[in-house]
Amino acid sequence: xxxxxxxxxxxxxxxxxxxxxxxxxxxxxxxxxxxxxxxxxxxxxxxxxxxxxxxxxxxxxxxxxxxxxxxxxxxxxxxxxxxxxxxxxxxxxxxxxxxxxxxxxxxxxx
Amino acid sequence: xxxxxxxxxxxxxxxxxxxxxxxxxxxxxxxxxxxxxxxxxxxxxxxxxxxxxxxxxxxxxxxxxxxxxxxxxxxxxxxxxxxxxxxxxxxxxxxxxxxxxxxxxxxxxx
Numbered sequence: 001x002x003x004x005x006x007x008x009x010x011x012x013x014x015x016x017x018x019x020x021x022x023x024x025x026x027x028x029x030x031x032x033x034x035x036x037x038x039x040x041x042x043x044x045x046x047x048x049x050x051x052x053x054x055x056x057x058x059x060x061x062x063x064x065x066x067x068x069x070x071x072x073x074x075x076x077x078x079x080x081x082x083x084x085x086x087x088x089x090x091x092x093x094x095x096x097x098x099x100x101x102x103x104x105x106x107x108x109x110x
Numbered sequence: 111x112x113x114x115x116x117x118x119x120x121x122x123x124x125x126x127x128x129x130x131x132x133x134x135x136x137x138x139x140x141x142x143x144x145x146x147x148x149x150x151x152x153x154x155x156x157x158x159x160x161x162x163x164x165x166x167x168x169x170x171x172x173x174x175x176x177x178x179x180x181x182x183x184x185x186x187x188x189x190x191x192x193x194x195x196x197x198x199x200x201x202x203x204x205x206x207x208x209x210x211x212x213x214x215x216x217x218x219x220x
Contacts, residue, residue, distance in 0.1 A: 040212065043154070097144060097156060103153055104152075
């Protein structure tokens with residue numbers, strides 16, 4: 001997966017629980033992204049970062065927080081999980097034709 | 111109006127057939143265009159970039175029509191392994207996030 005890893009691969013949460021998804025890269029890219037993918041909805045951008053210490057909101061940021069304390073890691077946090085956050089979460093790095101995706105995290109919120 | 115629109119399909123075609131997908135985009139400031147491929151339960155992967163002059167990669171041909179704001183992907187001599195979802199992707203500049211269409215599903219049948 002071109003040096004992009006996501007942890008965990010699968011997770012089941014109960015409503016109200018919190019968790020953090022980790023995206024790690026070894027390609028030294030400045031840009032990192034978090035997307036969610038739901039049936040019939042396509043990929044939607046949650047948050048992104050253009051460099052260490054920076055973050056920005058995407059299309060669907062509500063209910064999520066992110067941090068980019070180190071260049072190689074981009075964390076996505078769910079403070080109080082809701083069933084509507086059941087989805088597949090993809091991390092991506094790079095820009096334009098050099099954008100690569102991680103393998104995804106399948107999250108189910110009961 | 112959605113920023114990037116695609117016919118979701120599915121397109122069911124026999125092996126060896128030629129199939130074409132179209133995609134329309136609404137942002138006239140869009141500068142970069144791509145086709146991504148996504149296999150079932152996998153991450154999206156770049157298939158090819160789309161240039162104003164059109165470009166070809168083996169059995170795949172991509173074209174851009176800026177005046178009408180649409181992008182096309184032509185697959186010749188379809189193989190079973192071409193079965194996947196094809197995502198149309200645009201971005202305004204190299205520094206702005208990619209915007210994904212919902213994808214067109216292709217099934218190539220023996």
